[in-house]
Amino acid sequence: MHHLVIDGTLKSNDSKVNSLSDFSRKSRLKGAREISVLYAYDIERGEPVCSKCFPGNMLDSTVYEAFIADNGIRKGIIVGDKGFPSSSAKRHFAENRNLHYLNPLKRNSRLIESYELLAYEGQLPDNETILYKKAHAAKEGKWLYSFRDTAKAHMEEYGWLKSSMKNGDFDIAQFDEDWMLFGTIVFESDLDMNPQTAYKAYDCRWEIELVMRYYKQACEFEDTRVHKDFSVIGSEFCSFLSTVVTYRLIRKYENVGLLNKMTYKKILRVLTRAKKACLDGETWHLIKMNPSQLEVLQILSLLPKTEPNKRGRPRKASV
Numbered sequence: 001m002h003h004l005v006i007d008g009t010l011k012s013n014d015s016k017v018n019s020l021s022d023f024s025r026k027s028r029l030k031g032a033r034e035i036s037v038l039y040a041y042d043i044e045r046g047e048p049v050c051s052k053c054f055p056g057n058m059l060d061s062t063v064y065e066a067f068i069a070d071n072g073i074r075k076g077i078i079v080g081d082k083g084f085p086s087s088s089a090k091r092h093f094a095e096n097r098n099l100h101y102l103n104p105l106k107r108n109s110r111l112i113e114s115y116e117l118l119a120y121e122g123q124l125p126d127n128e129t130i131l132y133k134k135a136h137a138a139k140e141g142k143w144l145y146s147f148r149d150t151a152k153a154h155m156e157e158y159g160w161l162k163s164s165m166k167n168g169d170f171d172i173a174q175f176d177e178d179w180m181l182f183g184t185i186v187f188e189s190d191l192d193m194n195p196q197t198a199y200k201a202y203d204c205r206w207e208i209e210l211v212m213r214y215y216k217q218a219c220e221f222e223d224t225r226v227h228k229d230f231s232v233i234g235s236e237f238c239s240f241l242s243t244v245v246t247y248r249l250i251r252k253y254e255n256v257g258l259l260n261k262m263t264y265k266k267i268l269r270v271l272t273r274a275k276k277a278c279l280d281g282e283t284w285h286l287i288k289m290n291p292s293q294l295e296v297l298q299i300l301s302l303l304p305k306t307e308p309n310k311r312g313r314p315r316k317a318s319v
Helices: 058-068 086-093 110-112 149-167 172-179 195-203 206-218 229-255 264-273 291-299
Strands: 003-012 035-044 047-055 076-079 099-104 122-124 127-137 142-148 182-189 276-278 284-286
Touching: 003 099, 003 291, 035 058, 035 229, 035 264, 047 058, 047 086, 058 086, 086 099, 099 195, 110 182, 110 229, 122 195, 127 195, 142 195, 149 172, 182 195, 229 264, 264 291
Parallel strands: 003 076, 076 099
Antiparallel strands: 003 035, 035 047, 099 182, 122 127, 127 142, 142 182, 276 284
C-alpha cells in the first residue's frame, strides 16, 4: 500500500484578472496576493504524483476533499498535517474503503487525555529514543498512536527554560504542564497498524518538504507572472513536470551512489559542461573534460567505462 504525503504552498501572484489570486492569511501582512498549490508525494515512488491550484484565500482544510476527489485518489494512506483534518474529507474516505488517513492531532485534543495517550507503554523496537502508546478509540472509530521523542523533548525543554530566563517569567506550574507535551506527537487513523509503521509513515513527511523547497527555490518558482486562470494552471503544470523530472534524476543519482560523492548541484554542473561539437561536419566529439567529470558520465552510463590495457593503464573511452 502506497503512502501519499499531501502538503501545500503559497506563491505570489498579484494578478487582478484571474480567480485564483487572492489574499491569504499570511499575505495580508505583506499586502500581496497569492495562489495556493497543493501537492501529493508518493513515498514509495519517491516523486510527486499530482498537484492542483486553488485560490490563495482558501484554507487547506477547505480544499482537502476537492483535491483528493479531483485527482482520483481512491487507495493508499494519506499522511497529512494539522491543516488537513480527516473530517474535511469524511465523505470521500467513507466512499473509498481502500483509502485511509494518518493525521497528527493538536496537542490540546481531548482524545489525548481521554485515552491517557501520554502514559507510554514501551519503546519502538527500531528506535530506542522513541516511546509509544497505541489505543483504540472505538466510539470515534479511530486508532490513536502517541509518540514521545526523548531527544526532541530535551531540546524543547532547553528552549522553554532559556526563553523563560530571558523573559523573566518562569512559572513552575506552567512548566510542569508543558513538560508532559515536550517531544510528543499523537496521530489518529482509521487503520489498525503497528506503531513502527505509523511513525515511519509520518517521519517521511520531510521528503515533501524538500519537494516544496526545490519547487520554490531551486526552480525559482516563488512568483507567478502569468495572469489568466488557464495561464496560471498551465504554468503550474510545467512546474509540476519539472519537479517530477528532478526527483527522478535524484533517484537515479542515489541508485548509482553519486550523491554519496557530490551534491546535486555539482552533478548538474558536470552535466551542463558535457557537450559535443561537430568540427568536421560529420563526427561529434565530446569537448575536453577532466577525468573526474568523465567518471561522473561513466557512472551515469552516458559514456562507456574505460578498460585497462595490458600495461594496466586505462584506455580512453570512445565517444
